[in-house]
Amino acid sequence: MKKGNMLIAQSGGPSMVINQSLVGAVLAARDNKGIAKIYGALHGIQGILNEDFIDLKKENRKTLEAVANTPASALGSVRRKPTPEDCEAIFRVLLKLDVRYFFYIGGNDSAETVHIINEAAVKAEYAIHCFHIPKTIDNDLRENDHTPGYGSAARFVACAVKGDDLDNRALGGVKIDVIMGRNAGFLTAAAALARQDQDDGPHLVYLPERAFSVERFVRDVKSAMKKFGRCVVAVSEGIADKDGTPIVAKFTQETDSHGNVQLSGTGALGDLLAKALKERAGIARVRADTFGYLQRSFPGIASATDALEARLAGVAAVQAAVDEDVASGSVAIKRRPTKKYSAEFVVVPLRKVAKETRHMPDAFINKAGNHVTNAFIEYARPLVGALPPCARFEQLRGREVR
Amino acid sequence: MKKGNMLIAQSGGPSMVINQSLVGAVLAARDNKGIAKIYGALHGIQGILNEDFIDLKKENRKTLEAVANTPASALGSVRRKPTPEDCEAIFRVLLKLDVRYFFYIGGNDSAETVHIINEAAVKAEYAIHCFHIPKTIDNDLRENDHTPGYGSAARFVACAVKGDDLDNRALGGVKIDVIMGRNAGFLTAAAALARQDQDDGPHLVYLPERAFSVERFVRDVKSAMKKFGRCVVAVSEGIADKDGTPIVAKFTQETDSHGNVQLSGTGALGDLLAKALKERAGIARVRADTFGYLQRSFPGIASATDALEARLAGVAAVQAAVDEDVASGSVAIKRRPTKKYSAEFVVVPLRKVAKETRHMPDAFINKAGNHVTNAFIEYARPLVGALPPCARFEQLRGREVR
Numbered sequence: 075m076k077k078g079n080m081l082i083a084q085s086g087g088p089s090m091v092i093n094q095s096l097v098g099a100v101l102a103a104r105d106n107k108g109i110a111k112i113y114g115a116l117h118g119i120q121g122i123l124n125e126d127f128i129d130l131k132k133e134n135r136k137t138l139e140a141v142a143n144t145p146a147s148a149l150g151s152v153r154r155k156p157t158p159e160d161c162e163a164i165f166r167v168l169l170k171l172d173v174r175y176f177f178y179i180g181g182n183d184s185a186e187t188v189h190i191i192n193e194a195a196v197k198a199e200y201a202i203h204c205f206h207i208p209k210t211i212d213n214d215l216r217e218n219d220h221t222p223g224y225g226s227a228a229r230f231v232a233c234a235v236k237g238d239d240l241d242n243r244a245l246g247g248v249k250i251d252v253i254m255g256r257n258a259g260f261l262t263a264a265a266a267l268a269r270q271d272q273d274d275g276p277h278l279v280y281l282p283e284r285a286f287s288v289e290r291f292v293r294d295v296k297s298a299m300k301k302f303g304r305c306v307v308a309v310s311e312g313i314a315d316k317d318g319t320p321i322v323a324k325f326t327q328e329t330d331s332h333g334n335v336q337l338s339g340t341g342a343l344g345d346l347l348a349k350a351l352k353e354r355a356g357i358a359r360v361r362a363d364t365f366g367y368l369q370r371s372f373p374g375i376a377s378a379t380d381a382l383e384a385r386l387a388g389v390a391a392v393q394a395a396v397d398e399d400v401a402s403g404s405v406a407i408k409r410r411p412t413k414k415y416s417a418e419f420v421v422v423p424l425r426k427v428a429k430e431t432r433h434m435p436d437a438f439i440n441k442a443g444n445h446v447t448n449a450f451i452e453y454a455r456p457l458v459g460a461l462p463p464c465a466r467f468e469q470l471r472g473r474e475v476r
Numbered sequence: 477m478k479k480g481n482m483l484i485a486q487s488g489g490p491s492m493v494i495n496q497s498l499v500g501a502v503l504a505a506r507d508n509k510g511i512a513k514i515y516g517a518l519h520g521i522q523g524i525l526n527e528d529f530i531d532l533k534k535e536n537r538k539t540l541e542a543v544a545n546t547p548a549s550a551l552g553s554v555r556r557k558p559t560p561e562d563c564e565a566i567f568r569v570l571l572k573l574d575v576r577y578f579f580y581i582g583g584n585d586s587a588e589t590v591h592i593i594n595e596a597a598v599k600a601e602y603a604i605h606c607f608h609i610p611k612t613i614d615n616d617l618r619e620n621d622h623t624p625g626y627g628s629a630a631r632f633v634a635c636a637v638k639g640d641d642l643d644n645r646a647l648g649g650v651k652i653d654v655i656m657g658r659n660a661g662f663l664t665a666a667a668a669l670a671r672q673d674q675d676d677g678p679h680l681v682y683l684p685e686r687a688f689s690v691e692r693f694v695r696d697v698k699s700a701m702k703k704f705g706r707c708v709v710a711v712s713e714g715i716a717d718k719d720g721t722p723i724v725a726k727f728t729q730e731t732d733s734h735g736n737v738q739l740s741g742t743g744a745l746g747d748l749l750a751k752a753l754k755e756r757a758g759i760a761r762v763r764a765d766t767f768g769y770l771q772r773s774f775p776g777i778a779s780a781t782d783a784l785e786a787r788l789a790g791v792a793a794v795q796a797a798v799d800e801d802v803a804s805g806s807v808a809i810k811r812r813p814t815k816k817y818s819a820e821f822v823v824v825p826l827r828k829v830a831k832e833t834r835h836m837p838d839a840f841i842n843k844a845g846n847h848v849t850n851a852f853i854e855y856a857r858p859l860v861g862a863l864p865p866c867a868r869f870e871q872l873r874g875r876e877v878r
Contacts, residue, residue: 088646090639114869117646128871140867146642148869153647237492237773240548244490244519245555249769340750341743341766348742364743366765367651371639374864375777462776465542467516467550469530 077108078174078202082130083115083122084209085180085187086153088146089223090230090376091384092209095179096149097142098388099207100130108396109175118152118178119187122164142385145371156187161194168202175203175395179388181210181221185404186428192402203395206404206424207387211370214258214431217422219409222387225380225457227254227369228264231308232461234365236268239275239306240464247359248295248305248351251276252344254369255310259283259434260454261369265308266446267458271471275306276445282312283434284443286321291347292354294444299357311343311364321346340364377459383407383417390419404428415456479510480576484532485517485524486611487582487589488555490548491625492632492778493786494611497581498551499544500790501609502532510798511577520554520580521589524566544787547773553582558589563596570604577605577797581790583612583623587806588830594804605797608806608826609789613772616660616833619824621811624789627782627859629656629771630666633710634863636767638670641677641708642866649761650697650707650753653678654746656771657712661685661836662856663771667710668848669860673873677708678847684714685836686845688723693749694756696846701759713745713766723748742766779861785809785819792821806830817858 080103084092096114103109112130115121128149133141141148156164168176178188185206192204208215211227231253242249253262259281266279277298280286298305314320322343344362351360387405394400403421410416438450482505486494498516505511514532517523530551535543543550558566570578580590587608594606610617613629633655644651655664661683668681679700682688700707716722724745746764753762789807796802805823812818840852 084646088643116872128869132871133869137867137870140865141869144642144866144868145639147646148872151646233775234770237547237775238769240546240775241490241769241773244486244549244553340764341747345743345747361769362742363768363770364766365770367640367643367763368636368765368767368770371643373635373639373642373866463542464546464775465539466546467530467535467543468539469534470518470550 077110079111079113079172080109080175080177081113081115081122081168081171081173082177083118083179084147084149084151085118085178085184086151086209087181087211087370088151089209089211089370090145090226090372091222091381092146092179093144093148094142094381094384095207095209095222095388097138098385099177099392100138102389102392103175103396104131106392106396113171113173114149117150118154119156119160119164120152120154121150122167123160125167145373155183156190161191164191165194165198165200169200173202177205177207177391179207179209181212182215182427182429182431185215185424188404189424189428192424203400204402204424205391205395206427207391208405208407208427209384211261212255212258212431213260214433215427216430216432217404217406217426219407219417220457221407222380222384223370224260225377226375227261228267228454229375229377229458230369230372231261231264231365232267232458233375235265235276235306235308236461236464238363239268242275242304242306245359246304247361248299248307248357250307250309250344250347250360250362252309252311252362252364254365255282256312257282257431257433259310262308262310263434263438263446263450264454264458266451267454267461270464273302273472276308277302277305278307279445280307280309280313281434281439282310282314283439285316286313287315288350292350295351295357296355309343309347377457379457379459386419394421479512481513481515481574482511482577482579483515483517483524483570483573483575484579485520485581486549486551486553487520487580487586488553488611489583489613489772490553491611491613491772492547492628492774493624493783494581495546495550496544496783496786497609497611497624497790499540500787501579501794502540504791504794505577505798506533508794508798515573515575516551519552520556521558521562521566522554522556523552524569525562527569547775557585558592563593566593567596567600567602571602575604579607579609579793581609581611583614584617584829584831584833587617587826590806591826591830594826605802606804606826607793607797608829609793610807610809610829611786613663614657614660614833615662616835617808617829618832618834619806619808619828621809621819622859623809624782624786625772626662627779627785628777629663630669630856631777631779631860632771632774633663633666633767634669634860635777637667637678637708637710638863638866640765641670644677644706644708647761648706649763650701650709650759652709652711652746652749652762652764654711654713654764654766656767657684658714659684659833659835661712664710664712665836665840665848665852666856666860668853669856669863672866675704675874678710679704679707680709681847682709682711682715683836683841684712684716685841687718688715689717690752694752697753697759698757711745711749779859781859781861788821796823
């Protein structure tokens with residue numbers, strides 16, 4: 075393919091390492107003679123439609139490296155699904171700018187956006203490489219063993235629950251932690267990485283993959299209180315009843331243009347569950363925290379493995395497009411079947427990643443549907459890395475303080 | 477004073493460094509020939525009343541150091557104000573165990589507890605050294621420049637708001653962060669440490685020291701939206717109306733035995749403020765997060781200065797009691813008038829610290845009552861330390877992305 079310009083943008087919910095992918099792609103492209111200009115579109119497709127760009131060849135290496143280590147989307151993000159009219163408008167801009175390499179970093183909604191644009195390009199016989207670079211803290215992209223952004227968010231969740239469990243040991247009662255994850259329980263499940271001793275929390279883990287019943291929840295907590303004298307619960311914001319209706323959807327109406335109900339940025343679910351326990355189980359001290367946006371944006375605690383893989387995902391997309399001349403696709407992470415953890419990057423068709431999401435496999439969820447299995451712990455541990463060391467007095471180990 | 481035993485306990489809300497004070501006191505006491513046994517009472521005065529102890533001479537140095545670096549209260553905590561009957565019962569236990577050194581780590585409620593026990597001891601002519609070791613993330617103890625626990629919680633808040641501000645830049649709208657602090661705004665004010673550039677959030681900071689009006693809040697946010705195209709707000713959980721009624725108290729009734737309304741462990745305030753903005757200001761995207769218990773328990777991110785000072789506060793209490801033979805008191809941190817930050821520890825009378833709390837001085841709050849001053853930033857910065865570096869593209873600096 076002849077020499078052309080490149081355009082890159084970020085979409086969807088930010089993560090702690092999405093800028094690693096951006097910088098990985100930009101640095102790989104700057105080294106490549108097949109690529110002339112590098113446009114960074116602001117706020118995803120909105121920036122393309124508004125022709126709102128920065129020149130990513132102008133930023134110096136030091137700034138790029140500093141941005142790579144900064145959480146959230148440095149180019150700005152957007153939650154907007156392009157209409158057919160949007161796609162036409164996008165093509166006009168891409169043609170005008172002679173863009174031949176288009177990279178879009180995001181989750182399954184973003185993969186769908188790239189897929190739509192690519193299909194339209196094929197139909198219009200416009201020669202362009204359209205690539206999706208994976209990012210989602212939900213870890214719910216198909217074709218991937220795991221996704222950039224997940225390991226760092228999971229690390230935040232594991233650290234938070236570890237500290238919270240120590241706090242709950244000190245003051246007792248029930249603590250409910252509401253964790254992000256619309257359809258997949260991977261992030262909520264990461265709470266279980268906080269456990270070191272047998273009596274450590276979380277004592278219960280509720281995932282969107284299993285139907286949630288308030289009656290069953292109250293019974294489970296009562297049973298844990300009897301056993302441990304206290305209880306720490308990790309709950310996904312996406313838990314739904316047996317008919318698939320999100321528990322929190324009964325209390326909020328707001329949706330985005332992808333038709334998704336607002337689950338984050340509200341404490342409604344935690345407060346609802348706390349109320350149920352106070353009323354139905356007669357437990358006096360019940361507290362609920364909703365971890366919220368901190369899970370995806372807290373600076374300084376990214377997983378080293380996650381940060382590296384996010385960087386390499388960006389590099390892999392540029393290499394496939396330019397060096398290997400692959401027309402289009404989505405970069406996916408595959409885990410190698412080695413004893414020591416290692417991963418590789420492959421390119422898969424866009425339609426295989428777009429739209430639908432994947433869920434926690436059954437092997438990762440316990441039979442009772444209220445915790446994870448060791449198979450999940452073994453899966454997630456290398457993605458998150460070692461947690462900050464925490465210790466208890468030897469005389470108190472194996473004995474609940476309260 | 478003749479050789480005697482020591483008893484130490486922890487009380488109130490845990491912090492990231494309260495175990496530093498515990499371990500500081502224990503190690504200082506173990507080195508001291510005036511102290512025989514060291515009892516660690518579990519769950520504060522409750523453990524004394526139930527004679528529930530561990531032997532703190534039995535724990536090895538390695539475990540002690542590991543516990544020191546672990547958040548939350550390793551001996552367990554309690555929220556219980558002793559009755560006159562409790563005090564009598566406590567004396568019987570102290571007499572029986574020949575305890576001559578009593579150390580209690582906690583906030584102003586805990587200082588009051590030590591004060592009550594000390595007064596009763598004086599009345600009963602029982603010779604005992606009663607010391608309060610300061611701890612509160614609220615930073616609201618009188619006689620102190622600042623308190624152990626504050627610097628680390630403030631560090632969590634500053635990091636969280638820094639990441640959250642980057643997240644808000646990416647997706648726009650209004651983000652409300654509800655921060656701990658019942659009566660004093662110090663912790664909420666620490667959100668302002670997140671600011672690097674002129675257009676960085678938090679754009680508004682609401683403290684319990686100033687009467688809160690929803691009308692004024694809506695007006696302030698509208699004005700910030702006009703100026704910055706987005707808005708990040710830091711709000712104290714303890715904000716109250718002009719009559720002193722906490723805004724959130726209108727929505728919850730739960731109180732502890734000190735008569736305090738439950739402010740934490742619920743997302744009610746954030747959701748209420750978000751609703752007000754959606755309805756009255758017509759802003760579509762409003763999100764609220766309540767930082768909750770993570771502020772006091774998140775592992776691995778303690779401020780180095782705070783951790784050291786918490787350790788030294790424990791050491792200072794033992795030194796005063798044993799080496800200097802001071803009868804009773806509360807350890808307080810004073811800042812030296814040096815250019816480079818430095819602090820010293822003094823002993824002040826218990827009654828001066830007990831019960832009442834201190835508030836943000838007027839010099840730390842801007843005239844409009846919706847942000848902090850530079851004087852506060854200069855006060856707080858050395859307690860929190862440098863934050864993880866975050867960067868933006870040079871081409872976007874000084875220009876709001878959205």
